[in-house]
Amino acid sequence: DVCSSDLTNPSLGAIRLHPTKSLDGVSVQQARIGVSGGLELDRVWALFSADGECLNGKRTAEVQRICADFAPDVSAVTLSVRDGRRQVTAQRFAFPDEHRPAADWFSGFFDQPVTVRYVPEGLPDDPERNGPMIVSTETLRTVCDWFPGIDLDEARRRFRTPLEIAGACAFWEDRLFREREDQAVRFAVGDVAFEGTNPCPRCVVSARDSRTGADLPGFQKRLSEQRRAHRPAWARLPNRITHSYHLGINTRVALKECGKTLRVGDPIRLVEAP
Secondary structure (H helix, E strand, O other): OHHHOOOOOOEEEEEEEOOEOOOOOEEEOEEEEOOOOOEOOOOOEEEEEOOOOEOOOOOOHHHHHEEEEEOOOOOEEEEEEOOOOOOOOOEEEEOOOOHHHHHHHHHHHHOOOEEEEEOOOOOOOOOOOOEEEEEEHHHHHHHHHHOOOOOHHHHHHHHOOOEEEEOOOOOHHHHOOOOOOOOOEEEEEOOEEEEEEEEEEOOHHHHEOOOOOOEOOOHHHHHHHHHHHOOOOOOOOOOOOOOOOEEEEEEEOOHHHOOOEEEOOOEEEEOOOO
8 A cells, every 4th residue: 555655755735725715716835824723814705695694605606707816925816707797897906905895896796785704813614623624636636537527726626625735645634534533633744733633525516617616417426436436445434424425634723833834845744643
């Protein structure tokens, strides 16, 4: 098993922030752990409709027609519409300060009042598992093999995983959880301590084209079947997990790690054997 041999030399291969929930990500070379355990500037803007509900990809595929092009230093974002079906002019906003002017742009796109909330500590999808999700590059490449119409960049956009492991085989990350979540697997990325907790269940967003919102028929079934068929022999799915529609691993990060910096190229090591 190459995954358990000395040939595996995992490191942090990529960092992607998603500064606005449900919108495009931006690749960065380094990121600090924020006050809540996630990455600074990750998911710090969120869109809400007048009824107080979050306007995200789970609620409407229209979100995926929005292009959010971030400056390399994440100091600004240009919002535009991918297909031009709605006459909404592209506009640039300082990030994250100009969330109120950006709300006017989103209101025009959705043709309804939209509020953009700026939450400096971030709004993680899973507040209990507060750390950034992690997956290996080879895992994403393998998914591309299962779905020939999906390339690596599209897989990254669909699964929206902040941390990506290089130098490891497909599904290496499946060693980062145990039968009981309270017995989390400890690992480190550089000098930042993590706990691997749970395979990440996926939602309808992963089944959609990241640019158009169009559904890929049979995506959930095929991904589940392939995950079951290709699960490494050493990766036992906990009894608490009742399906195979998952990819990537949720993590926890202790608040004492706040302020530490993750850098592309940082070595990844298990602190204790799973």
